[in-house]
Amino acid sequence: MNSKKQRGFLFLGMVMVLFIFTIPVMAAEFPGKPVTLIVPWPPGGSTDVAMRALAEATSKHLGQPVVVANKPGGSGTVGGATMAATAKPDGYTVAQIPITIFRFPHMMKVTWDPLKDFTYIIHLTGYTFGVVVKADAPWETWTDFVAYAKANPGKVTYATPGAGTTLHITMEMFALKQGIKWIQVPMKGGAETTPAVLGGHVTATADSTGWAPQVDAGQLRLLVTWGNQRTKRWPQVPTLKDLGYGIVSNSPFGLAGPKGMDPKVVKILHDAFKKGMEDPAYLSMLDKLDMEPFYKNSEDYIKYVKEMVEVEKENVEKLGLKPR
DSSP states (O other): OOHHHHHHHHHHHHHHHHHHHHHHHHHHHOOSSOEEEEEOSOTTSHHHHHHHHHHHHHHHHHSSOEEEEEOOOGGGTHHHHHHHHHOOSSSSEEEEEOTHHHHGGGTSOOSOOTTTSEEEEEEEEOOOEEEEEETTSSOOSHHHHHHHHHHSTTTOEEEESSTTSHHHHHHHHHHHHHTOOOEEEEOSSHHHHHHHHHTTSSSEEEEEGGGHHHHHTTSEEEEEEOSSSOOSSOTTSOBTTTTTOOOOOOOOEEEEEETTOOHHHHHHHHHHHHHHHTOHHHHHHHHHTTOOEEEEOHHHHHHHHHHHHHHHHHHHHHTTOSOO
């Protein structure tokens, strides 16, 4: 064998050795810098508050800070879509994945595929949703509110964190079944929806518990919640299920990174966030927000995503939101 061929084989061997050992070394060194957690909602809302508590708790177990970056817009899809399109799959950028990521591909042309463009890391929790009106509004109960809406088509306006969100879909599914016509006013998140009700700009808001301080202060009236059972904080307020409507809606969510992440890095992130979920400070924050842990590991989360993509397809078709 001539020296030229020998040098060629030697070079090829060195490349193969580097390839074999690079990924384990990368995983072993991760994390070597702070991890960015994209929260696709404005600061101050219930998701932002909960994610900041989780980020702080997780930082203690990850060995690096988890830094929240708010990227609101698109009913919670801008953050995940931006990450999928631009972030390196190195574990240093992850995002909260709202259910709209699974729903919007059935409603419109989008830049992401929920089954191909994300690496699902861990499933976290879901929301307590409810409908609130001003405390001096004439409706004492949800039944009163529904009766008014039926008798006054188009007069009731309700704010949501965005068109296509679970708040919007659930309100419209309810309206479809009850023969109601009311008008959605999409906004960017709870930091906008609650002031909109307080200021009289909308009749009500359907949102997560960002409205809780105003309800407790007597400025807003909580008419109904959407969970499987009544909340600990407002046990006197009925659920849609209590009232016989057969609706439970809590829009569960988790965390994901861009596609192509090293499984070893995914495990490191999963384990750190799992410990963060068990941290007393985070659990205390969930309790304040009336949110409950809904943990799923990476494998189970992927299976759940596949199920939810199909469920959301059916919901979109029922409401006639599928593009023609």
